[in-house]
Amino acid sequence: MMQCALPSPRECWFVTSVDLREFRTPGRGRGLLDVFTWRYLLRLLVRKGTQTRYRNSVLGWTWSYVKPAAQFAVFFVVMGVFLGLNRGVDNFAVYLFSGVVLMNFFNEGFGNATRSILENGALVQKIYLPRELFPIAAIIVAFVHFLPQGIILLVACLFLGWTPTVSGVAAIVLAMFIIGSISLGLGMLFGSVNVAYRDAQNVVELIQMFSTWAAPVLYTWQLVHDSVPGWLFHVYMANPLTAAVELFHAGFWFPTSDGSLPKPEHLMVNAWIAVAVCLVSLVVGQIVFRRFERRFAQEL
Numbered sequence: 001m002m003q004c005a006l007p008s009p010r011e012c013w014f015v016t017s018v019d020l021r022e023f024r025t026p027g028r029g030r031g032l033l034d035v036f037t038w039r040y041l042l043r044l045l046v047r048k049g050t051q052t053r054y055r056n057s058v059l060g061w062t063w064s065y066v067k068p069a070a071q072f073a074v075f076f077v078v079m080g081v082f083l084g085l086n087r088g089v090d091n092f093a094v095y096l097f098s099g100v101v102l103m104n105f106f107n108e109g110f111g112n113a114t115r116s117i118l119e120n121g122a123l124v125q126k127i128y129l130p131r132e133l134f135p136i137a138a139i140i141v142a143f144v145h146f147l148p149q150g151i152i153l154l155v156a157c158l159f160l161g162w163t164p165t166v167s168g169v170a171a172i173v174l175a176m177f178i179i180g181s182i183s184l185g186l187g188m189l190f191g192s193v194n195v196a197y198r199d200a201q202n203v204v205e206l207i208q209m210f211s212t213w214a215a216p217v218l219y220t221w222q223l224v225h226d227s228v229p230g231w232l233f234h235v236y237m238a239n240p241l242t243a244a245v246e247l248f249h250a251g252f253w254f255p256t257s258d259g260s261l262p263k264p265e266h267l268m269v270n271a272w273i274a275v276a277v278c279l280v281s282l283v284v285g286q287i288v289f290r291r292f293e294r295r296f297a298q299e300l
Helices: 031-037 039-052 060-082 092-119 121-126 133-159 166-196 199-214 221-225 230-238 240-256 267-293
Strands: 002-004 014-016
Touching: 031 039, 031 133, 039 133, 060 092, 060 133, 092 121, 092 133, 092 166, 092 199, 092 240, 133 166, 133 240, 166 199, 166 240, 166 267, 199 240, 221 230, 230 240, 230 267, 240 267
Parallel strands: none
Antiparallel strands: 002 014
């Protein structure tokens, strides 16, 4: 119930029995924390992203298998057979494919998150909702598309005698967390800048082009160890992409190999350093995202 406390309508203020503490000022959110209260809309965005990916396509979801298979075949023949990088690496196909599928997850998630605000510009201009929903939905969609590739890798490893262990499964989960979080942090950073400056998307494409070569996917970590100074090697091993790939190797490839290629030293130390770097990227990405967010509707 509302009552006017003053006789003059212009000076009138109202007293109400409604609890206003549950209402929030429009346009102000809690950033990534708002995702937990907008789960239904997040599910709709993820459904939209997965259903429209292969719309009007004859093969449909089969492309999720064809593309990585073609990429793997090219890398295996050129890098493994022609250049001989498969020498001394037991089950080189598993070693290569485990790195390829993980880097595909990073490249797709990072690229989708960068473009997510522009691709959903109509929603951004018309209604208010936490803008962080768009890059997060992009990462989840990339993970959904990663699953068919991961299933192929798992089946191949099972065929070669792979048996799950607690440490191996933990390494795989930690690797996916690193890739997902670094993709989200960088995606929010470049995605927000990309709204005002389209050059950001070109920078992202350069990062995607070098990402596969910046991690031991097509070669072994020992080649880097034997070729660069010690301090640079430690920086390389603490790189989130390198740490995630080596964790994937530890989870999938090492149990199926003969042990001729040793595990990198201080793998878990480098993994936790990579986790710290990912958390910093999330904080920086969120700060930059919130700074540019207020101009999204105008720039679009």
